[in-house]
Amino acid sequence: MHPTDSSSSRLAPSRRRFLTTAGAGTAAILAPGFLHAKGRFDGTTINASMFSHGFVNLLRPMLGQFKDETGITVNLVDKAFPIYNQQTDLELATGGTSLDVISISFIYTARWIGTGWMEPLDPFLNNAEATPADWGRNDFVEALQKYGRSADGKITYGIPWEAGVWLMAAGRGDLMDKAGLANGGLPASFDELRENCRKLKALDASVAPFINDTTHHANYPIYLQGLGGQVFKNAPDNLTPLLNSPQAAAAAEIYAGLLRDMGPQGVLSMRTDQVAGLLRGGQTHYWHYALPWLVNAAKGDSAIARTVRFGEVPAGPSGKFPSVVTHSLGIPKYSRKKGAAWEFIRWAMSPKVQRHMAVEQGYAATTRTSILRDPAFVKNMTINGTNVAGLVEKTLAGSEKKDYMNYRIVSVFPIIGGHINSAIQKIASGQASGAEAMAKAQSDILVDFKKNQIKTDA
Amino acid sequence: MMAASREHAASPAVLGTGRRAAATPLPPRSALGAVLGSDRAFMLLATVPCAIWLLVMTLGPALFNLVASLTPMNLTRPGSGWDFSQPFANYLLMREDDLFLNSLWVQARLSFWSVLLQMAMGLGIALILNIQTPLYQRLRTVFLVPMVLPPIVVAVIWKVLYDPSTSPLYWFMGLFGLDDVASMTTSADWALTAIIIGETWEWFPFTMLMILAGLSTLPEEQYEAARIDGASTLQITWEVVLPHISNVLIVAAIFRMIDSFKAFPLIYVLTSGGPGHVTDTTNFYSYRQAFEYSFIGYSSAITVVLLSITTVLSIIALKLVKWRRTDG
Numbered sequence: 037m038h039p040t041d042s043s044s045s046r047l048a049p050s051r052r053r054f055l056t057t058a059g060a061g062t063a064a065i066l067a068p069g070f071l072h073a074k075g076r077f078d079g080t081t082i083n084a085s086m087f088s089h090g091f092v093n094l095l096r097p098m099l100g101q102f103k104d105e106t107g108i109t110v111n112l113v114d115k116a117f118p119i120y121n122q123q124t125d126l127e128l129a130t131g132g133t134s135l136d137v138i139s140i141s142f143i144y145t146a147r148w149i150g151t152g153w154m155e156p157l158d159p160f161l162n163n164a165e166a167t168p169a170d171w172g173r174n175d176f177v178e179a180l181q182k183y184g185r186s187a188d189g190k191i192t193y194g195i196p197w198e199a200g201v202w203l204m205a206a207g208r209g210d211l212m213d214k215a216g217l218a219n220g221g222l223p224a225s226f227d228e229l230r231e232n233c234r235k236l237k238a239l240d241a242s243v244a245p246f247i248n249d250t251t252h253h254a255n256y257p258i259y260l261q262g263l264g265g266q267v268f269k270n271a272p273d274n275l276t277p278l279l280n281s282p283q284a285a286a287a288a289e290i291y292a293g294l295l296r297d298m299g300p301q302g303v304l305s306m307r308t309d310q311v312a313g314l315l316r317g318g319q320t321h322y323w324h325y326a327l328p329w330l331v332n333a334a335k336g337d338s339a340i341a342r343t344v345r346f347g348e349v350p351a352g353p354s355g356k357f358p359s360v361v362t363h364s365l366g367i368p369k370y371s372r373k374k375g376a377a378w379e380f381i382r383w384a385m386s387p388k389v390q391r392h393m394a395v396e397q398g399y400a401a402t403t404r405t406s407i408l409r410d411p412a413f414v415k416n417m418t419i420n421g422t423n424v425a426g427l428v429e430k431t432l433a434g435s436e437k438k439d440y441m442n443y444r445i446v447s448v449f450p451i452i453g454g455h456i457n458s459a460i461q462k463i464a465s466g467q468a469s470g471a472e473a474m475a476k477a478q479s480d481i482l483v484d485f486k487k488n489q490i491k492t493d494a
Numbered sequence: 495m496m497a498a499s500r501e502h503a504a505s506p507a508v509l510g511t512g513r514r515a516a517a518t519p520l521p522p523r524s525a526l527g528a529v530l531g532s533d534r535a536f537m538l539l540a541t542v543p544c545a546i547w548l549l550v551m552t553l554g555p556a557l558f559n560l561v562a563s564l565t566p567m568n569l570t571r572p573g574s575g576w577d578f579s580q581p582f583a584n585y586l587l588m589r590e591d592d593l594f595l596n597s598l599w600v601q602a603r604l605s606f607w608s609v610l611l612q613m614a615m616g617l618g619i620a621l622i623l624n625i626q627t628p629l630y631q632r633l634r635t636v637f638l639v640p641m642v643l644p645p646i647v648v649a650v651i652w653k654v655l656y657d658p659s660t661s662p663l664y665w666f667m668g669l670f671g672l673d674d675v676a677s678m679t680t681s682a683d684w685a686l687t688a689i690i691i692g693e694t695w696e697w698f699p700f701t702m703l704m705i706l707a708g709l710s711t712l713p714e715e716q717y718e719a720a721r722i723d724g725a726s727t728l729q730i731t732w733e734v735v736l737p738h739i740s741n742v743l744i745v746a747a748i749f750r751m752i753d754s755f756k757a758f759p760l761i762y763v764l765t766s767g768g769p770g771h772v773t774d775t776t777n778f779y780s781y782r783q784a785f786e787y788s789f790i791g792y793s794s795a796i797t798v799v800l801l802s803i804t805t806v807l808s809i810i811a812l813k814l815v816k817w818r819r820t821d822g
Contacts, residue, residue, distance in 0.1 A: 129569035302677030462770035
């Protein structure tokens with residue numbers, strides 16, 4: 037026998053053992069509690085639709101495991117966010133039966149849940165056979181879970197799968213140190229952010245100091261609320277828009293000014309993946325955005341892996357208002373396979389699958405408190421000395437306490453969001469001042485509200 | 495003879511019961527039987543169902559659109575599709591909708607410039623390619639490429655070209671120190687031009703193809719006669735070629751104008767109507783109203799207005815062609 041054969045024969049059983057053990061381990065992680073479903077749903081096929089997200093990419097490879105355990109085949113389709121929203125909206129509005137599980141988009145929460153297009157999940161959650169007690173219904177962060185409930189908080193329609201917490205990433209810590217910025221370059225206030233950007237631009241103009249994608253409606257409110265302004269008079273009860281206020285104009289000037297003066301060429305048409313690519317390549321400094329995008333841009337072979345710093349979004353005179361959004365898995369009212377659909381949601385959001393995704397595979401936006409505090413997860417999420425998981429918990433606690441995200445889950449938000457986007461573009465492209473653009477947005481919104489027969493004080 | 499033929503066509507023998515029919519004498523015809531037995535009636539019976547089906551398929555959605563425009567139909571408000579209490583509310587609201595009025599102006603500029611440039615480019619290149627050389631014959635196919643590409647692919651090509659972080663054009667300009675050239679799609683001054691350029695590139699082959707077809711029908715004798723009379727190439731083009739293909743030019747322009755109202759993928763991918771509302775054409779505005787805001791009734795009213803404008807413009811252009819024919 038050739039020596040190498042001998043060594044390989046020694047290695048082979050070991051490798052087999054490893055694979056067997058790993059396979060059995062994964063099965064052990066995923067299987068308990070779900071085996072009872074096998075037989076009841078054997079041969080069932082359900083259609084699940086979500087928007088494209090890292091969560092979907094991690095979930096999809098595990099669907100075979102789910103099928104083995106329950107006999108349910110899941111056709112999981114993902115689409116770009118705007119396409120997904122439009123198609124799902126149309127499907128729900130027309131009473132279509134083709135979807136069994138969907139992701140309830142945050143900005144469509146009131147619309148899809150409030151209009152009665154989603155199925156209450158309480159009958160499943162309260163049924164010990166459908167949901168074992170150790171599933172941990174109360175383990176989901178309350179600041180996120182509440183958005184999956186009815187307006188009065190009594191009925192649950194969705195299980196949150198993303199903690200879309202807004203943080204600030206400062207990509208090039210090396211240049212920030214060189215520029216002598218305070219607090220490692222992480223700005224505490226809007227003024228400090230602008231000042232830091234000026235210094236960084238002066239130091240190296242090839243790295244854009246500030247960047248964001250086209251979702252201005254998610255980023256502008258940080259400045260608006262920070263300056264003491266509001267989107268609505270009192271959402272969801274009074275939907276009179278307040279975008280013609282002095283605070284709204286000043287906030288728009290700050291945010292659009294950062295994009296215009298400190299953003300890279302073409303920033304107004306950049307998609308999220310383009311922005312992430314520039315941060316990842318070390319071509320930009322500041323990006324405040326949803327957690328998973330920021331963490332993914334900083335990990336792996338990222339050029340900023342060793343220089344990136346994470347902090348909270350800067351504050352205005354009225355405080356800090358980081359956006360917190362979440363998307364939930366739910367069952368459309370007209371699904372014909374609700375039992376199997378719940379089986380899938382329960383499995384996908386189970387502690388073990390979620391822990392597997394978060395700890396083993398690096399999914400940052402976990403929605404379970406137990407995982408957020410899991411030492412292994414915290415270790416993964418400690419990036420260049422900063423406990424990002426701790427920042428997430430702090431931000432979530434703040435959002436629950438101040439409860440400032442209601443503006444975003446009213447049914448008319450897509451309208452407001454579209455007009456905010458246009459106004460910010462107008463200011464950043466030099467077509468109008470902050471006051472002009474926001475006053476025009478206000479009047480355009482009122483015209484749209486007339487079409488929708490929304491009553492306002494105006 | 496004709497009558498005999500009609501009798502034969504209507505006889506049961508033709509309908510497959512010949513043996514029994516031959517044995518029994520034909521019963522006397524009723525008035526209805528006489529009508530149904532005629533060629534004309536048979537033809538009508540055979541074609542009317544198809545015609546009704548076609549009418550339903552083509553006019554049905556348009557009719558639904560018209561009816562929806564008379565309601566405040568909104569997918570989030572059940573029953574709003576049957577609310578005809580204020581049938582003209584959508585149309586009245588348009589007068590105070592600045593964004594709709596702006597979209598008409600944007601649409602007019604996009605249509606005017608893109609059609610003009612497509613006609614100019616199509617004509618120029620067609621005149622060159624009409625020269626009978628092997629090289630130009632092969633080039634005809636190459637020039638067709640933009641038109642046969644799926645519109646979304648065209649949009650992605652221009653997205654890459656206009657994006658400073660990925661564009662080879664911007665990279666090339668950077669070599670010469672031109673790092674600060676504004677991105678066309680995010681500049682208020684250039685965004686519409688960027689769409690017009692993309693639209694022209696995609697569709698000039700269509701006008702080129704039509705004009706080439708028109709040029710191929712120009713008799714060689716007319717060239718010969720003009721040359722014998724001492725006309726220059728420019729004079730031949732102006733006095734002989736253009737008058738000959740003028741109707742083709744008008745028809746091509748009509749087609750392109752109608753199509754320009756439907757421009758969508760380029761705007762969706764490149765600018766989404768922005769920055770602000772600089773590239774928010776009526777078609778795109780209508781799409782946003784329906785699919786982003788759920789204002790199906792209002793969006794339908796916009797499309798009715800758009801359809802009316804297109805129809806009027808088309809009728810004017812067709813009258814022009816007719817007038818030129820009778821005048822000529």
